[in-house]
Amino acid sequence: MTKNKNIFRLFVCVFYFSFLIFNFLALPASALSSNDLVDNANRYDGQVIEYQGEVIGDIMNRGGHAWINVSDGGRAIGIWVTKNLADQVKTRGDYNNIGDTVRIVGIFNRACAQHGGDLDIHANSLNVVSYGHPRVHTTNRNKLWIALFLFIGIVVLAVLPYVIKLRA
Amino acid sequence: MLLRPTNEDFRTIAYYIGRLTVGLGIIFIIPLITAVIFREWDRSIDFLIAMLASIFIGLFLQRLFPTRHDMNWSQGLAVTSISWLVAMLLGAIPLVLSGHYGSYLDACFDSMSGFATTGLALIQDLDHAAHSLNMWRHLMMFIGGQGIVVIALTFLVRGTAGAYRMYVGEAKEEKVLPNVIQTARFIWMISLVYLVFGSTLLTIIGMLEGIPFVRSLLHGLWIFMAAFDTGGFTPHSQSILYYHSFPYEIVTMVLMILGTLNFSLHYALWNRKFKEFFRNIETRTLFISTTTIFIVCTIGLTQLTVYPNWFAHLRKGFYQIVSAHSGTGFMTIYAPQFPNEWGCLALLMAIMAMAFGGSACSTAGGIKAIRIGLFFKAFIQDIKRIMSPGSAIVIEKFHHIKTILLEDRLVRSAFVILISYLFTYLLGTVIGLYYGYPLDQASFESVSASANVGLSTGITEPSMPNGLKVTYIIQMWVGRLEFMSVFVLIGLAIARFTGARGRSR
Numbered sequence: 001m002t003k004n005k006n007i008f009r010l011f012v013c014v015f016y017f018s019f020l021i022f023n024f025l026a027l028p029a030s031a032l033s034s035n036d037l038v039d040n041a042n043r044y045d046g047q048v049i050e051y052q053g054e055v056i057g058d059i060m061n062r063g064g065h066a067w068i069n070v071s072d073g074g075r076a077i078g079i080w081v082t083k084n085l086a087d088q089v090k091t092r093g094d095y096n097n098i099g100d101t102v103r104i105v106g107i108f109n110r111a112c113a114q115h116g117g118d119l120d121i122h123a124n125s126l127n128v129v130s131y132g133h134p135r136v137h138t139t140n141r142n143k144l145w146i147a148l149f150l151f152i153g154i155v156v157l158a159v160l161p162y163v164i165k166l167r168a
Numbered sequence: 169m170l171l172r173p174t175n176e177d178f179r180t181i182a183y184y185i186g187r188l189t190v191g192l193g194i195i196f197i198i199p200l201i202t203a204v205i206f207r208e209w210d211r212s213i214d215f216l217i218a219m220l221a222s223i224f225i226g227l228f229l230q231r232l233f234p235t236r237h238d239m240n241w242s243q244g245l246a247v248t249s250i251s252w253l254v255a256m257l258l259g260a261i262p263l264v265l266s267g268h269y270g271s272y273l274d275a276c277f278d279s280m281s282g283f284a285t286t287g288l289a290l291i292q293d294l295d296h297a298a299h300s301l302n303m304w305r306h307l308m309m310f311i312g313g314q315g316i317v318v319i320a321l322t323f324l325v326r327g328t329a330g331a332y333r334m335y336v337g338e339a340k341e342e343k344v345l346p347n348v349i350q351t352a353r354f355i356w357m358i359s360l361v362y363l364v365f366g367s368t369l370l371t372i373i374g375m376l377e378g379i380p381f382v383r384s385l386l387h388g389l390w391i392f393m394a395a396f397d398t399g400g401f402t403p404h405s406q407s408i409l410y411y412h413s414f415p416y417e418i419v420t421m422v423l424m425i426l427g428t429l430n431f432s433l434h435y436a437l438w439n440r441k442f443k444e445f446f447r448n449i450e451t452r453t454l455f456i457s458t459t460t461i462f463i464v465c466t467i468g469l470t471q472l473t474v475y476p477n478w479f480a481h482l483r484k485g486f487y488q489i490v491s492a493h494s495g496t497g498f499m500t501i502y503a504p505q506f507p508n509e510w511g512c513l514a515l516l517m518a519i520m521a522m523a524f525g526g527s528a529c530s531t532a533g534g535i536k537a538i539r540i541g542l543f544f545k546a547f548i549q550d551i552k553r554i555m556s557p558g559s560a561i562v563i564e565k566f567h568h569i570k571t572i573l574l575e576d577r578l579v580r581s582a583f584v585i586l587i588s589y590l591f592t593y594l595l596g597t598v599i600g601l602y603y604g605y606p607l608d609q610a611s612f613e614s615v616s617a618s619a620n621v622g623l624s625t626g627i628t629e630p631s632m633p634n635g636l637k638v639t640y641i642i643q644m645w646v647g648r649l650e651f652m653s654v655f656v657l658i659g660l661a662i663a664r665f666t667g668a669r670g671r672s673r
Contacts, residue, residue: 038502041509056295057404060378060412067378067412069404071295075502076406095208095298110509116414117480119502135296143213143265150220157227 034075037108041119045110051077051121052103052129056093059086070102079104080115081123091132101129172667173660177243179233184247185254186229192255193222198307199262203300211300214265222258245653246660252645256280259308266301268292270630273637280641282308284648285531287400287497287622288613288640290630294405299386302403306390312648313397313427313531314355351431358434359396366392366423370416377413391416395423397531400497400622407499408487417483420498421490428454428494428526430538432569449566450527453541454493457524461517462489468513485514488623492521495532497622506625507609519612522621523593533620533647535589538568539582546579588651592618592643599639600627617643 031052037044053072060067066086069076071093081104093099106123109115114122196219203212239247256279264275274290281288282305291297291305367388374384387403394401404410408420426434433451436444445451466485475481484501491498506515525534549564556562564574572578593615600610609625616623617640628640646654 039504039508041505057410058379058383062378069295069406069410071405076295076404076410078406078409078412093296095206095296098296111475111480111484113476113480115412116483117475118409118412118500119505120412137208137210139210139213143210143217147213147216147220150217150224153224154220154227157224157231160231 031072031103034072034077037077038075038119041108041110044108047108048105048124049108049121050103050105051079051108052101053077054093054101054132055089055091055099059089059092061086068102070104078118078120079106079123079126080112080120081126085123085126088126088128090128093132095135097132097134099132101132103127103129172663173242176235176237177660180235180237180239180243181246181250182229182233183235184239184243185251186226186233188247188251189222189226189229189254189258191226192258192311193219193226195307195311196222196262196304199300199304202303203298206299208298208300211262211266211298214262215300215304217265218258218261221261225254225258242656242660245656249645249649249653249657252280252283252649255283255312256641256645259283259304262301262304263291266298268294268297268301273634274630277637277641278305279308280644281622282306282399282401283312284620284644285309285313285397285399285495285533286617286620286644286648287394288617288624288628288644289401289622290628290637292630294403297403302386302390305401306393306399306403309397309399309401310359310393313393313399314359315352354435355431358431358438362396362423362426363389363392366396366419369419373413373415373419374411377411377416379411391420392423395420395496395498396427398424398427398495398497398526398533398620399531400491402498406502409500409502414483417487417500421487424490424494424496424498427496428530428532430527430529432529433527436569444569447567449541449545449568450537453537453544454527457537457540458489458493458521461493461521462486465489465514465517468511468515468517471513472509472511474509474511474514488518489521492518492621492623493524493526495522495525495534495619495621497616497624499623503624503626506612506623507606512608515608515612518623519615522612522615522619522623523589525619525621533618535586535619539586541566542574542579542582543586545574549574585650589618589647592646596639596643599636603633603636613640614643618647620644620647 031050032044034051034053037049037051051070051072053070053076055068056071056076057069061083064083066081066083068079068081068086068089070079071077089100089102091097091100103126104121104123105125106121108121110119111117112120112122196215200212200215200219203209203215256276259279259282260272260275263269263278264272268291269275269278270290270292277288277290280286367385370388370391371381371384374387375381379387390401390403393399400407402408402410408417430448430450433444433448462485466481469475469481469485475484487498487500506518510518523534524540525536526532528536528538545564545566549562552562552564565571566574593611596614596618597607597611600614601607605613605627609627612623612625613627615621627636
């Protein structure tokens with residue numbers, strides 16, 4: 001009876017650890033960089049990867065899906081997402097805003113057969129890690145002084161021939 | 169014997185550079201207005217400074233070196249070559265003030281790349297750039313594509329013989345119309361007509377592809393300027409890949425092809441002489457070389473199974489080859505994918521496409537189709553001569569707007585430029601190798617810079633050595649002006665010290 005119990009415990013343990021290992025292999029450990037993905041595209045082709053970065057530019061809706069471009073500071077990569085996932089993005093990065101930072105888990109394609117050979121990621125999930133915010137642009141006052149001096153210089157040069165003529 | 173240039177020569181050169189500089193300053197009004205419309209106040213001050221600095225320097229030169237003389241050949245060519253350097257230095261002011269550049273050298277690199285319609289870029293964080301900054305980046309391509317001198321001829325300089333000499337210095341030897349001012353105005357007129365149609369079409373496609381109206385309009389305008397002027401700048405770091413749109417790729421491809429055609433051919437088509445399109449030596453050469461290069465490139469790509477299906481091969485391969493051949497530099501792949509995935513054969517084809525370039529008197533760079541065509545015609549003529557009896561006279565003709573007899577002097581001048589390009593390509597490659605880059609990448613980047621293309625294997629980035637940045641700037645400059653005006657400038661500098669005394673006029 002005890003022997004059977006031990007075998008049962010061993011079986012449960014093996015099953016439990018197999019499950020953990022399977023999950024560990026199925027999901028990537030940490031987000032990959034865009035440079036790593038582009039430089040080693042053959043290595044990651046067709047694999048489930050994790051990628052994190054800022055949504056930049058436009059969300060381009062295409063039927064039930066959408067294209068978003070996500071930049072991690074190195075390069076921007078096109079992400080093919082369902083419209084529901086794309087709707088989570090509230091702010092897109094541009095001159096006035098820092099876009100939402102999103103974490104994407106999806107299939108990386110070196111040359112996507114569905115999208116004419118594009119290097120892209122087909123997202124399985126998209127999570128907003130941090131929300132975007134407006135960018136503050138401060139004006140350097142020294143620039144105004146430089147502009148003023150140049151303007152005065154132009155006025156002087158423009159009237160100079162007339163002044164010389166008058167004196168003559 | 170070289171004549172030593174006189175002070176009057178330098179005064180004339182400085183005066184006309186001053187006039188061109190004022191013209192450039194006035195153009196800054198366009199990005200300035202853009203900055204005001206989109207409330208980009210900090211950027212608006214940048215453009216105001218650039219505008220005032222250009223006008224100040226221009227006026228200063230005119231006041232300091234007043235002259236009423238017209239330009240002779242060497243003065244006209246020197247004005248053109250120096251004006252491009254002045255334009256680079258002044259055009260870089262708003263770029264460096266924007267904070268998107270690591271140094272003034274980087275800004276100068278992008279400024280020259282813009283004016284020379286190259287498309288190689290060192291800008292950082294492009295995806296957060298202001299609309300006004302993008303307007304200026306693309307406007308530089310539009311101005312440079314038509315020609316800085318062409319603008320001056322249209323608006324500022326009287327139609328004198330000196331004006332024609334400046335025009336020639338900008339690598340536009342052909343006069344579309346008998347008068348050089350009329351030619352300059354025609355170039356602008358046809359470009360503006362295409363601008364309206366091209367931008368509208370791209371705007372509509374952008375909206376259909378999910379981009380809001382205002383951004384579609386701006387992107388349409390910018391992408392048109394970069395495509396028709398075979399420039400290659402884009403408002404986002406992913407180039408044309410940003411749009412993930414096949415229709416966008418088709419339209420940009422058509423615009424790139426239109427941009428690579430000779431303005432004389434545009435004039436013929438404008439006058440409904442459609443047969444000219446099929447008879448012209450340039451269109452024939454472009455068709456043969458593009459088709460041949462694309463076929464060999466496709467063989468190279470399919471051999472390595474780079475793309476999953478024939479459609480992807482066609483879409484990626486043809487787009488990159490058209491972009492390379494037209495000298496545009498738009499990309500629908502990432503720069504490292506060229507050396508990492510394309511393989512040697514396809515990469516070599518891309519290099520050849522870039523090296524050949526588009527038509528003469530167009531916005532494209534490179535050796536030019538007419539020179540390649542003449543070279544092959546001369547080659548065939550020589551073979552015929554060898555095979556003919558000694559007393560036979562072998563005559564070869566070619567058609568370019570009119571039927572022209574192939575003379576030795578034409579072949580000679582084409583050959584001089586061809587050799588100059590090949591030497592420049594080689595020199596850039598050697599310098600690239602010196603800095604430790606592999607041969608394929610060094611040659612690719614060198615040809616891309618010299619032929620004013622803008623495709624990259626990844627060498628061109630802010631961290632590349634300053635020496636290489638300067639090398640590529642010089643390559644872009646001499647490549648755009650097609651050597652002659654730069655040679656004259658060097659000749660003037662040498663003659664200043666070694667030339668014989670006497671009047672050069």
